[in-house]
Amino acid sequence: MAIGLAPAARSIFEAHDIDHAALDQAPLFDLPFNPGVRIRGYSAINQPNCQIIIEDFMPGDEFVWTFAHDEIQYAISGEMEVEVYMPPLYSEMVRATIRAGTVYSYPVGARKHVRITSKEPFRHICFCPPSPDYPFPTLEEIRNGRT
Numbered sequence: 001m002a003i004g005l006a007p008a009a010r011s012i013f014e015a016h017d018i019d020h021a022a023l024d025q026a027p028l029f030d031l032p033f034n035p036g037v038r039i040r041g042y043s044a045i046n047q048p049n050c051q052i053i054i055e056d057f058m059p060g061d062e063f064v065w066t067f068a069h070d071e072i073q074y075a076i077s078g079e080m081e082v083e084v085y086m087p088p089l090y091s092e093m094v095r096a097t098i099r100a101g102t103v104y105s106y107p108v109g110a111r112k113h114v115r116i117t118s119k120e121p122f123r124h125i126c127f128c129p130p131s132p133d134y135p136f137p138t139l140e141e142i143r144n145g146r147t
Helices: 020-025 139-143
Strands: 038-047 050-057 062-066 071-077 079-086 092-099 103-106 111-116 122-128
Touching (some): 020 139, 038 139
16 A cells, blocks of 8 residues: 555646737637626646646626635736635625736635626636646647637
């Protein structure tokens, strides 16, 4: 009987240049548990240690989401107002306005209420450690029309 840690997949080095034009052409899809809310994005890097997603939320949209993992984000363009309710009892709430250039983080279990206030999509980078393997298309799939 073997004792110790099970072998785990190792991440490799990877670099990615964001393709804004491709993201603009990415298909919209329904955000789960939020009828009528559509988002778009692509998985830029998906390694065991982290999935990095380039994502747009659409102008005027409002939705709620709960995080099943820690997540760090960086706003590229647009603006949103967010209320974040902190676990375990969700009685602590933090409000923020997020604009281009803002770095922010959500802890596992946090529940957010988002309002997109800009006339343009709210574009951001999501760093999801370890990778939840969200089913976003890759940049190659978008460029080749396989989404």
